[in-house]
Amino acid sequence: MYLNCGANQLTMEESFEKYLSINTGIPENEIHVLTHQILKKDISKGTLLLREGEICSKIFFVEKGLLRIYTIDSNGKEHIIQFSPENWWFSDRGSLYFEEPSDYFVEAIEDSRVVFLEKELFDFGGPNNDLIRSFNDKLLNNHIRQLQKRINLLLSATAEQRYLNFVKIYPDIMLRVPQWMIASYLGITPEGLSRVRRELARHNRS
Amino acid sequence: MYLNCGANQLTMEESFEKYLSINTGIPENEIHVLTHQILKKDISKGTLLLREGEICSKIFFVEKGLLRIYTIDSNGKEHIIQFSPENWWFSDRGSLYFEEPSDYFVEAIEDSRVVFLEKELFDFGGPNNDLIRSFNDKLLNNHIRQLQKRINLLLSATAEQRYLNFVKIYPDIMLRVPQWMIASYLGITPEGLSRVRRELARHNRS
DNA sequence: CGTCGAATTGATGTCATTCAACTACAGTGG
DNA sequence: CCACTGTAGTTGAATGACATCAATTCGACG
Numbered sequence: 001m002y003l004n005c006g007a008n009q010l011t012m013e014e015s016f017e018k019y020l021s022i023n024t025g026i027p028e029n030e031i032h033v034l035t036h037q038i039l040k041k042d043i044s045k046g047t048l049l050l051r052e053g054e055i056c057s058k059i060f061f062v063e064k065g066l067l068r069i070y071t072i073d074s075n076g077k078e079h080i081i082q083f084s085p086e087n088w089w090f091s092d093r094g095s096l097y098f099e100e101p102s103d104y105f106v107e108a109i110e111d112s113r114v115v116f117l118e119k120e121l122f123d124f125g126g127p128n129n130d131l132i133r134s135f136n137d138k139l140l141n142n143h144i145r146q147l148q149k150r151i152n153l154l155l156s157a158t159a160e161q162r163y164l165n166f167v168k169i170y171p172d173i174m175l176r177v178p179q180w181m182i183a184s185y186l187g188i189t190p191e192g193l194s195r196v197r198r199e200l201a202r203h204n205r206s
Numbered sequence: 207m208y209l210n211c212g213a214n215q216l217t218m219e220e221s222f223e224k225y226l227s228i229n230t231g232i233p234e235n236e237i238h239v240l241t242h243q244i245l246k247k248d249i250s251k252g253t254l255l256l257r258e259g260e261i262c263s264k265i266f267f268v269e270k271g272l273l274r275i276y277t278i279d280s281n282g283k284e285h286i287i288q289f290s291p292e293n294w295w296f297s298d299r300g301s302l303y304f305e306e307p308s309d310y311f312v313e314a315i316e317d318s319r320v321v322f323l324e325k326e327l328f329d330f331g332g333p334n335n336d337l338i339r340s341f342n343d344k345l346l347n348n349h350i351r352q353l354q355k356r357i358n359l360l361l362s363a364t365a366e367q368r369y370l371n372f373v374k375i376y377p378d379i380m381l382r383v384p385q386w387m388i389a390s391y392l393g394i395t396p397e398g399l400s401r402v403r404r405e406l407a408r409h410n411r412s
Numbered sequence: 413c414g415t416c417g418a419a420t421t422g423a424t425g426t427c428a429t430t431c432a433a434c435t436a437c438a439g440t441g442g
Numbered sequence: 443c444c445a446c447t448g449t450a451g452t453t454g455a456a457t458g459a460c461a462t463c464a465a466t467t468c469g470a471c472g
Binding site: 384385386396397399400401404 | 417418419420421
Binding site for chain 1: 277279283285287299300302303304309310339340342343344346347348349350351353354355356357358360361362363390393
């Protein structure tokens with residue numbers, strides 16, 4: 001854990017700053033006002049950033065690496081709610097906004113570099129406040145769109161259809177995570193996914 | 207369809223105005239600046255407010271009645287994404303924000319009174335702009351929270367557990383919609399739900 | 413009373429899970 | 443370098459949950 005102020009973290013900061021500048025429309029030379037005191041961490045694979053029951057007090061931005069957000073049910077089974085690769089935001093919006101204990105765990109599944117942001121970032125009151133808020137608005141709207149599509153898939157599609165959809169939308173993630181995590185994301189067992197893949201391969205070969 | 211300006215619509219407007227005043231913190235005497243030109247409609251049961259393929263250009267607020275938002279899959283089966291009773295907002299955030307064709311249908315399943323809002327409402331630039339935007343922010347965050355919980359349930363819970371959860375969270379809606387719609391919301395067949403209910407009744411009786 | 417959609421019920425089928433065995437492979441320590 | 447270990451992935455057989463299909467029943471409404 002460190003504050004981003006050393007020379008060797010410069011490239012890291014640039015990455016997040018660039019992202020923010022491009023997406024909010026705030027000129028690069030004004031971005032540092034927002035980001036000069038931002039907390040960044042190198043997170044090693046397997047580290048938990050949030051546990052069920054804790055109150056999530058940050059918004060995270062993944063500069064490098066890959067995180068998963070998941071629940072553990074009463075039988076001890078994990079269910080992956082979301083993956084977060086590079087340039088993705090994530091947070092437990094419910095816990096963050098309403099200050100409730102979170103239902104979720106967050107774990108780094110690769111060595112990662114993560115920016116930790118206070119929720120006030122999106123409402124800091126400066127001259128570029130509107131640009132930041134608009135961008136947050138866009139993030140939230142997009143998130144809702146994704147979640148609704150996922151619900152629709154879970155309601156209407158078979159395991160095979162959900163898998164094909166996943167591969168289509170997240171080809172990169174698909175190559176980076178073990179199969180059992182994909183199964184968990186899709187709501188099926190690892191065995192089930194293995195069979196789905198076998199059938200698909202059999203069909204494509206003939 | 208009418209603009210809300212007649213005496214007989216006064217109570218209707220008051221309802222929405224009160225809601226907005228209470229939830230945004232904007233004083234009642236300033237609310238009319240926002241709402242004096244708002245479009246309200248009486249929608250009769252069965253009317254579609256949005257069809258798949260259309261671009262959703264409004265945010266809706268349900269003053270009275272009950273709406274459902276649903277998809278129709280390739281087999282012609284309906285899948286209910288959400289119910290919207292009194293004092294609920296709804297919109298296809300994806301279609302609205304990104305100006306894409308919607309995946310969803312919206313139908314009034316009771317005679318309803320609905321407020322039609324331009325998306326600019328939440329960014330009109332007036333003196334209370336911040337209050338309105340903050341409230342919209344809260345709505346979006348809450349929406350995300352609900353959707354994530356639903357996904358978690360769909361991933362981890364049995365039909366029976368999902369049903370019990372639905373009854374617990376939406377006891378009112380449960381009494382107002384036919385059983386097959388609840389089944390559709392839960393992702394099971396009407397027959398399946400019927401059997402779940404029978405088993406629950408059998409258990410509670412003994 | 414007759415009609416139509418909603419709900420129930422039974423018989424059967426299908427998809428995905430469970431459990432167990434087995435393979436493949438990476439990491440560890442002797 | 444090789445056995446030892448643990449995790450991921452695959453496969454088979456049995457099971458279970460829920461769907462499908464068809465036949466009734468129930469209940470609201472003209």
